[in-house]
Structures are given as structure tokens and as C-alpha cells.
Amino acid sequence: MSETVASQGSAPQAIVTGQGVSFTAGGRQLVSEASLALAPGTTTILIGPNGAGKSTLLKLLTGELTPSSGSVLVDGEALSSIPGWRLACQRVVMAQHARLVFPFSVYEVARLGADGVGRALSRQRREVLIGECLAAAGVLELASRRYQTLSGGEQQRVQFARALCQMEAGRSVCERQVLFLDEPIASLDLCHQLALLDMARTIAARGVAVLVVLHDLNLAVTYADHLVVMDQGRIIVQGAPAKTLDDALLRQVFKVDLSLSRAPAPGLPFLLPQQHRLSPAA
Amino acid sequence: MTLATPPARSMALPSLAAFVDGRRRAAVATVIGLTLACLALTIVAIGQGAIAIPPGRVAEILMARLAGDDALLQGRDVLVVLNIRLPRVLIGLLIGAALAVSGALMQGLFRNPLADPGLVGVSAGAGLAAAATIVLGDRFLTGMAMKLPFAVLPFGAFCGGLLSTLALYLIATRDGRTSVATMLLAGVALGALAGALTGLLAYLSDDRQLRDLTFWSLGSLGGASWTKLSAVAPIVLPLLLAMPLLARGLNGLMLGEAEAYHLGIPVQRVKAMAIILVALAVGASVATAGMIGFVGIVVPHLVRLATGPDHRLLLPLSALGGAMLLVGADIAARLIVAPAELPIGIVTAAIGAPFFLWLLLRRSGPLDV
Numbered sequence: 001m002s003e004t005v006a007s008q009g010s011a012p013q014a015i016v017t018g019q020g021v022s023f024t025a026g027g028r029q030l031v032s033e034a035s036l037a038l039a040p041g042t043t044t045i046l047i048g049p050n051g052a053g054k055s056t057l058l059k060l061l062t063g064e065l066t067p068s069s070g071s072v073l074v075d076g077e078a079l080s081s082i083p084g085w086r087l088a089c090q091r092v093v094m095a096q097h098a099r100l101v102f103p104f105s106v107y108e109v110a111r112l113g114a115d116g117v118g119r120a121l122s123r124q125r126r127e128v129l130i131g132e133c134l135a136a137a138g139v140l141e142l143a144s145r146r147y148q149t150l151s152g153g154e155q156q157r158v159q160f161a162r163a164l165c166q167m168e169a170g171r172s173v174c175e176r177q178v179l180f181l182d183e184p185i186a187s188l189d190l191c192h193q194l195a196l197l198d199m200a201r202t203i204a205a206r207g208v209a210v211l212v213v214l215h216d217l218n219l220a221v222t223y224a225d226h227l228v229v230m231d232q233g234r235i236i237v238q239g240a241p242a243k244t245l246d247d248a249l250l251r252q253v254f255k256v257d258l259s260l261s262r263a264p265a266p267g268l269p270f271l272l273p274q275q276h277r278l279s280p281a282a
Numbered sequence: 283m284t285l286a287t288p289p290a291r292s293m294a295l296p297s298l299a300a301f302v303d304g305r306r307r308a309a310v311a312t313v314i315g316l317t318l319a320c321l322a323l324t325i326v327a328i329g330q331g332a333i334a335i336p337p338g339r340v341a342e343i344l345m346a347r348l349a350g351d352d353a354l355l356q357g358r359d360v361l362v363v364l365n366i367r368l369p370r371v372l373i374g375l376l377i378g379a380a381l382a383v384s385g386a387l388m389q390g391l392f393r394n395p396l397a398d399p400g401l402v403g404v405s406a407g408a409g410l411a412a413a414a415t416i417v418l419g420d421r422f423l424t425g426m427a428m429k430l431p432f433a434v435l436p437f438g439a440f441c442g443g444l445l446s447t448l449a450l451y452l453i454a455t456r457d458g459r460t461s462v463a464t465m466l467l468a469g470v471a472l473g474a475l476a477g478a479l480t481g482l483l484a485y486l487s488d489d490r491q492l493r494d495l496t497f498w499s500l501g502s503l504g505g506a507s508w509t510k511l512s513a514v515a516p517i518v519l520p521l522l523l524a525m526p527l528l529a530r531g532l533n534g535l536m537l538g539e540a541e542a543y544h545l546g547i548p549v550q551r552v553k554a555m556a557i558i559l560v561a562l563a564v565g566a567s568v569a570t571a572g573m574i575g576f577v578g579i580v581v582p583h584l585v586r587l588a589t590g591p592d593h594r595l596l597l598p599l600s601a602l603g604g605a606m607l608l609v610g611a612d613i614a615a616r617l618i619v620a621p622a623e624l625p626i627g628i629v630t631a632a633i634g635a636p637f638f639l640w641l642l643l644r645r646s647g648p649l650d651v
Contacts, residue, residue: 088546101393102591131298
């Protein structure tokens with residue numbers, strides 16, 4: 001296993017590095033030979049059709065799954081050799097689905113993020129931190145509500161608040177952090193989609209490496225510093241969004257006729273799905 | 283902290299602090315209140331029975347004993363309190379706490395409000411071993427063992443509980459990961475098997491054995507002694523002492539195993555620790571007092587209704603509640619048909635089930651909300 005790959009990539013300071021990561025389950029290869037580096041201050045967005053292996057790759061990078069071959073390094077150290085509590089201070093994950101059986105209040109759910117990681121903090125400090133994270137995720141007014149009584153979108157924002165709590169608490173232990181968001185905006189309305197992604201970028205600007213799995217291509221192009229396109233378990237292409245996407249690739253990967261346009265303001269590409277031979281609507 | 287705060291039509295931070303403080307104050311009040319109530323019930327319970335002793339006198343005797351003041355320890359009531367009632371009530375407190383905490387742990391572990399040591403086959407395994415000892419013991423046990431029937435029965439039950447838990451754990455563990463769903467399903471199957479075999483044993487038994495079996499399957503605190511207490515306490519106490527260690531892990535597990543792992547919780551260790559401690563405590567409880575149902579489901583559920591599902595509060599309050607329920611049921615068991623005694627399992631079910639149903643009916647919404 002070559003340990004030198006990490007240092008020759010475009011991001012020598014990468015916090016998390018996946019090197020030729022593959023994962024096989026039930027005889028099917030879900031991820032093949034994926035190499036990826038998550039650098040501090042960078043928002044990496046992972047896109048691809050259903051079943052492309054996005055979530056599996058994310059689970060491999062977070063340590064939830066162990067690669068069949070290849071390796072995942074966190075600051076040069078093998079992920080599997082890092083103790084759980086130390087990893088939790090550095091690596092924060094907001095998973096795709098989060099159900100809860102027992103009636104926790106929103107405050108208690110958010111507190112779960114700060115409980116273990118923030119052990120060293122005083123109780124007052126932790127409570128202030130939880131309040132700030134609830135506010136930042138826009139769910140402070142729901143703090144006393146029971147989690148189960150919330151809508152899907154509200155639950156998702158509460159989970160985001162919990163992830164923020166873990167990050168803020170973990171920051172006192174480890175500065176080089178990485179945040180994983182698996183389809184974090186799937187149940188959100190447009191306003192909250194943008195608010196959450198803005199927040200993700202704010203966090204990245206603070207020096208955190210952020211990886212987001214998204215389905216909305218326009219949002220992906222807008223928010224990504226580094227865009228990764230997956231299909232059938234492989235990383236097809238990765239790089240700056242403006243250079244990464246083209247019509248042929250989109251047709252091949254997403255099986256939809258798309259044509260790239262340039263948005264007027266920042267010159268970023270945007271996409272409108274096309275019906276077979278109809279001209280695009282204004 | 284430099285989080286950008288988006289415009290929030292928000293409950294202000296001070297009102298959040300008030301909410302949190304209020305919750306904490308309510309929790310402290312509940313803990314103190316229940317502890318005092320438990321103490322009071324203990325004193326009352328020691329006074330109840332064929333020879334009634336007023337609570338004041340009970341407290342006097344206990345204080346004198348604690349102070350080592352032998353001059354005050356004269357009279358028949360002192361003997362009754364110190365040698366008969368006190369060990370019985372202490373065993374009741376211990377087993378009640380163990381059963382309720384075991385229930386709460388299992389429910390947390392399986393993320394299912396219906397989970398209970400009875401459900402994962404621990405009690406059934408212990409019960410089967412006890413039945414086997416009662417029915418087949420005469421044929422196979424000779425010499426030493428015949429002279430110690432009271433030691434053989436608890437030991438058998440204890441081994442049965444431990445073996446069934448071990449079997450369950452091995453069935454449900456693949457590649458070092460324990461599947462909670464597999465364990466729940468396998469537990470139901472093992473419980474059914476143990477039940478069938480126990481039934482078969484009942485079919486084979488004679489009249490005396492059948493009566494012993496019935497006694498066993500309904501549970502009793504009768505025959506308590508300091509010897510029994512010293513046998514059960516070292517096995518049950520680790521469970522109660524480990525509560526603070528397990529609480530945070532169980533809270534994290536409420537979100538799911540992957541999420542708990544992400545939060546830095548050593549998921550496998552928490553699961554293994556909880557399962558082993560529960561097997562030990564329940565095995566010892568069944569060995570000492572027979573099968574006592576219902577405590578493990580009712581008590582944690584009541585606590586959750588009252589103070590919420592946070593395990594840091596749920597576990598200690600369940601311990602207090604379970605201890606009180608069992609000691610209270612034991613008072614009833616001794617009084618209802620005095621001077622005879624009812625099996626305590628009958629009482630816990632007869633009091634617990636209607637109360638539980640009433641609670642369910644009283645609620646307006648669905649349970650899981």
C-alpha cells in the first residue's frame with residue numbers, strides 16, 4: 001500500500017484521504033478503487049445517480065464500513081487504528097436517515113452531539129454551545145418539542161444541529177475537523193436547503209473539510225469547491241465544478257439529456273433537464 | 283464561537299436556559315422524592331407481617347443496629363426485624379431494582395419499548411434450568427448435592443440464564459458485530475423452546491414437584507436470609523454500579539448504532555457489557571426469587587412517561603421504582619392471605635397490569651410519540 005499517494009495530490013494537507021478504496025458486499029462491488037482527498041477549507045460535493053455508491057463511499061470514509069481493499073487515512077493515520085472518542089472529536093457525520101424510538105426532546109437530541117465529545121467542557125459552556133447550535137440550525141424555537149412530533153424537514157435540521165454541537169464541542173480537542181453530510185437537504189424546503197448549504201460553506205471557510213452527498217446538480221455546482229461524480233461504484237471524474245461537467249458526461253452518468261449553460265452572474269454552469277427534443281423553456 | 287446565526291423567529295437563549303434549568307430541577311426533585319419514598323416504604327415493609335411492628339420502632343431498631351448500640355437491641359421484635367424482615371426487604375429492593383434496570387437496559391439496547399429480559403430468553407433459560415433441577419434433581423443428584431437442595435436450585439437457575447444469554451450472543455454475533463434484531467428474534471425462539479421444555483417437565487413431574495414448579499414460576503421472596511442476600515448482592519450490584527457508565531452509550535444508541543459510533547461511543551463494548559450484566563443480574567434474581575414478571579416493562583415505561591427517556595435519569599429512577607414496586611408487592615403478598623403468603627409474581631402482575639392498562643387508556647396520542 002503506497003503511503004506516498006497522499007502527498008502528491010493537489011491537496012497535500014488533506015485531512016481524510018481514501019486510497020484505492022473498494023468495498024464488496026454480497027458478491028457485488030459497491031465501490032471500486034475510489035481515491036479521494038478531503039482538504040481543510042474545501043467543500044467537496046459527491047454526486048451521482050441512485051445506487052452509484054455515494055453513501056457507501058461516505059460510510060467507508062467515516063469508518064462505519066471497513067474497505068475490502070485500499071485504505072482510509074485521517075491525518076496520515078489509518079482510520080481503523082484511531083480510538084472512537086478521538087475520531088469523534090475530529091470527524092462529524094450527519095447520516096441520511098435518523099429515527100428515534102423514544103420521545104427525546106429536540107434539546108436532548110442536540111445535546112447527544114456534545115455529550116461525549118464535550119466531556120471536558122463545563123456544563124454552562126456546553127449548554128451555551130447547544131443553544132447556539134440549535135439557533136444556527138434554525139431550530140431553537142423547537143427546543144422543548146418532542147423529536148417525533150416534528151416534520152421530516154425539521155427533524156433533519158435538528159440532526160444538523162446535533163452535528164454542529166459535536167463539531168463545536170470537538171473543536172476544543174482537535175482543530176483539524178471533517179464534516180460528512182449524507183443528503184442533508186433531502187427533506188428541506190428551498191429556503192432551508194440554501195441556509196444549510198450556506199452554513200456548510202461557512203464551516204468550511206473556518207478550515208473544516210466538508211463532504212456533502214447531494215442530488216441537486218445545480219446546488220452541487222453552486223456550492224462545491226471540488227466536485228466528485230460517481231457512477232456504478234467508480235469515481236468517474238473529479239475537480240473544480242466548472243471544468244468537471246460536460247453534456248456527454250451528464251448524459252452518460254445520469255441518463256438524462258442535459259445541456260450546460262452559464263449563469264449570468266458568477267459564470268457558474270447551471271442545468272435544465274430537457275425533454276427529448278423539446279427546446280428548453282425560458 | 284463564530285457560527286453565523288440565520289434570522290430565527292426564535293425562542294431566545296434565556297428561555298432555553300429556563301427550559302433546561304426547569305428540567306434539571308424537576309429531575310433532582312424526582313430523584314430526591316423517590317429516594318425518600320423508597321426509604322419510607324422500606325421501613326413500613328419491615329414492620330408488616332404476622333407480627334406487626336410500628337415504623338417508629340423499626341427505625342429505632344435499625345438506627346441502634348447501625349450505631350452498634352447493643353443495649354437497645356433486646357426483645358423478640360429485634361430478632362424479627364434483623365434476622366427475618368430486613369434481609370427479605372433488602373433482597374426485594376435489590377431484585378426489584380435489578381429487574382427494572384435490566385428492562386430499561388434491554389429496551390435501550392434493542393431500541394424497543396417492549397424488550398425485557400423475559401423476551402431475550404434470559405428468564406426462560408433460568409426458569410427451565412430451575413424446573414429441570416426440581417423435576418429431575420431427585421434422580422440425578424446424589425450425595426453432597428442432595429443435602430443442599432437450596433443451593434442447587436439457585437445455582438441451576440443462574441447457569442441456565444447465563445447459558446441462554448451466551449447462546450443468544452453467539453447466534454447473533456457475526457464478524458465481531460452483534461445484530462440486535464437477530465438477537466431479539468433468536469431470543470423469542472429460545473424463549474419458546476425453553477417454555478416448551480419447561481412444560482414437558484411439568485408433564486413429567488409428580489404432585490410435589492408440580493407444586494414446587496408452580497411456586498417457582500410465580501416467584502416469592504419467602505425464605506430470605508442473610509446467606510441468600512450475600513449470594514445475590516455481589517452479582518446484582520455490578521449492574522447497578524455500572525449504570526452511569528452505560529447511560530451515555532445507551533443515549534447515543536437511541537439514534538442508531540452507526541450514529542452512536544459516529545458520536546465516539548464504543549458500541550460493541552456497551553452492548554456486550556449491558557448484556558452480560560443483565561444476564562448475571564437476572565440469573566441471580568430468578569435464582570433467588572423465582573420468575574417475577576412485569577417489573578422490567580412497567581417501571582421503565584412509567585419513568586419515561588414522567589421524566590423522559592434520558593438514560594442518565596431513566597436508569598437510577600427505574601432502580602428506585604423497581605425496588606419500590608417489588609417491596610410494595612411483597613407487602614401485599616404477605617397481607618392479603620396472612621398468615622399464608624401469595625406468590626409475589628401474582629401480585630406484581632395483578633397490580634401492575636391494570637395500572638399499566640389504565641395508563642395506556644389515559645393517554646390521548648399514540649405511545650411512540
